Amino acid sequence: MTTAPRVVVARPVPEVAVVTLDRPERMNSLAFDLVVPLRDELRRLHDDTSVRAVVLTGAGRGFCSGADQSGERGQVPHVEGLTQPSVALRAMEVLDEVVITLRGLHQPVIAAVNGPAIGGGLCLALACDIRVAAEPAYFRAAGINNGLTASELGLSYLLPRAVGSSRAFEIMLTGRDVPAAEASAIGLVSAVVPPAELLDHCVALGSRVAAFSRPGVELTKRTLWSSLDASSLTSHMQQEALGQLYVRLLTANFEEAVEARHEGRAPVFRDRR
Structure with missing residues (x-):
């Protein structure tokens, strides 16, 4: 059985x-x-x-x-x-x-x-x-x-x-x-x-x-958890900045969000350039 x-x-x-x-x-x-x-x-x-x-x-x-x-x-x-x-x-x-x-x-x-x-x-x-x-x-x-x-x-x-x-x-x-x-x-x-x-x-x-960007969501989760153990505000802000730059420079998500807002539609985040 x-x-x-x-x-x-x-x-x-x-x-x-x-x-x-x-x-x-x-x-x-x-x-x-x-x-x-x-x-x-x-x-x-x-x-x-x-x-x-x-x-x-x-x-x-x-x-x-x-x-x-x-x-x-x-x-x-x-x-x-x-x-x-x-x-x-x-x-x-x-x-x-x-x-x-x-x-x-x-x-x-x-x-x-x-x-x-x-x-x-x-x-x-x-x-x-x-x-x-x-x-x-x-x-x-x-x-x-x-x-x-x-x-x-x-x-x-x-x-x-x-x-x-x-x-x-x-x-x-x-x-x-x-x-x-x-x-x-x-x-x-x-x-x-x-x-x-x-x-x-x-x-x-x-x-x-x-519905949001995969790396955007994953990095946000990681950063939120790591903030609970951050040794200082300065070091944590540096980590946040690196995550933001990572997604901003390696994807066209920001441009898609701006364009979608202008066109009155939901954005489609493809997580790539």
């Missing part, structure tokens, strides 16, 4: 891929039979030049409930002959790879947070470039509630950069739920929409991004 896929990839419109975590019976918790296929699908999408934007969402009523607590965690790959300490290190490495791969995709990634994003699920959402929540969604840094640290999978790095240090400290140290409306107010998500509209909203957002 074969196991049903735990990660489903769909192409509802050209150039946009929707990746769905498909373990609804466990609120899409991060068992390894979900984590490993997710990592592998993200790597495939990274190299797929037909995909210009990615939407990440969850099946059923949850986005992702974080670590699996049922005991059905699946198998960590490539651990034959290893002792428990080494297996634990490999397990954390696989989990880390998902967050790092998400952040490193060429394509912008939009988290369609359809329900609870808890613990590792919050980390997945934060690793995406844009987050949109359905009205019933909420967010929780759950580690502290489980007698552990609230820091996992980059959470203590990503959350302060999304909402500021004081709010991040409070959210992580109290382990409380952050409902969608509050998440919007503090900048954790860019929008809150009715559940029935969430996926269409995010796919439309992906299509809008896909």
Whole structure:
């Protein structure tokens, strides 16, 4: 008997891929039979030049409930002959790879947070470039509630950069739920929409991004992320300038944008001279 896929990839419109975590019976918790296929699908999408934007969402009523607590965690790959300490290190490495791969995709990634994003699920959402929540969604840094640290999978790095240090400290140290409306107010998500509209909203957002210049979008994503680690305003502005010059000098996109504006039509960016 074969196991049903735990990660489903769909192409509802050209150039946009929707990746769905498909373990609804466990609120899409991060068992390894979900984590490993997710990592592998993200790597495939990274190299797929037909995909210009990615939407990440969850099946059923949850986005992702974080670590699996049922005991059905699946198998960590490539651990034959290893002792428990080494297996634990490999397990954390696989989990880390998902967050790092998400952040490193060429394509912008939009988290369609359809329900609870808890613990590792919050980390997945934060690793995406844009987050949109359905009205019933909420967010929780759950580690502290489980007698552990609230820091996992980059959470203590990503959350302060999304909402500021004081709010991040409070959210992580109290382990409380952050409902969608509050998440919007503090900048954790860019929008809150009715559940029935969430996926269409995010796919439309992906299509809008896909209409722009490929190097323009990719460089903008890279520059935005690198700005969070910039050592100074001056060094970051130099990086911005190089990216702008790169696209300006090597493509006719700017001229096309000016011409299209004069002609009252949408520009078609061909990313070449």
